[in-house]
Amino acid sequence: MSEPTPNTDLVKSSETGQAVGPVVDKEHDELAGTEQPFVQHLVELRDRLVKSILAVAIAAIALSIYPGPANLYDLLAAPLVANLPAGTTLIATSVISPFLVPLKILMMAALFLALPIVLYQIWAFVAPGLYSHEKRLVLPLVISSTVLFFIGVAFCYFFVFGQVFKFIQSFAPKSITAAPDIEEYLGFVLTMFLAFGLTFEVPIVVVVLARFGIFSVDKLKEFRAYFVVLAFIVAAIITPPDVVSQLSLAIPMCLLYELGIWAAQIFIDKTQAPPEA
DSSP states (O other): OOOOOOOOOEEEOTTTOOEEEEOOOGGGOTTTTOOOOHHHHHHHHHHHHHHHHHHHHHHHHHHHHTTOHHHHHHHHHHHHHTTSOTTOOOBOOSTTHHHHHHHHHHHHHHHHHHHHHHHHHHHHHHGGGSOHHHHHHHHHHHHHHHHHHHHHHHHIIIIIHHHHHHHHHHTSOTTOOOOOBHHHHHHHHHHHHHHHHHHTTHHHHHHHHHHTTSSOHHHHHHTHHHHHHHHHHHHHHHSOSSHHHHHHHHHHHHHHHHHHHHHHHHHHHHHHSOOOO
């Protein structure tokens, strides 16, 4: 007598009729019997947090040895310094700023360096409670969103900063000597990094909305014109009040939205394709 097979029918969205995931057959639930006591979950969570903090600490120690906090700040300030008048440097208006600002940059760089390990610890904690189809969906999204965030930060640092600072300095009167404060510059850099990093997550958001049937691909295409307006509004709010930085954020947002629609079409077509005989 053959064993019964698990139910693999697909759940469909009531609005779009698109498949969003398989029906879970409780009788053949793959997670049945894997439940752990609450205390054991807390112990595992503690262990994962300790490993994540340890990874960040090791990265911070390594970066403090080479290249060092001061060199990290010089690297971060390079796009601005390159566009300041000759002989001009950044200033510190607080007595403790020369110590705190490089330390903050060191911890930020350590977190970025240890991010793959931190994400793995999060994944290792969450994965046992996910079904196979959820793992197949979540893991690629986590990896791709992390890669896109780093690409957004790199785009901001290597392209946007140079163009923005050059544009701003071109409007500065000759009677004014620019001397930016290091703390204000750090706040500006973190804001821009976060803005561009999150902006490059647009394709992930579009794919998720389409994959779970919240919006169909056709609806997302219809929303294209509204998204262009929304992108320029967001860019005007987040970035400095100059044309270069606003265009540098709004145009990639629009292109990434199109990329998300394209990826959603491919992703949904593959998930809905009938199995081969």
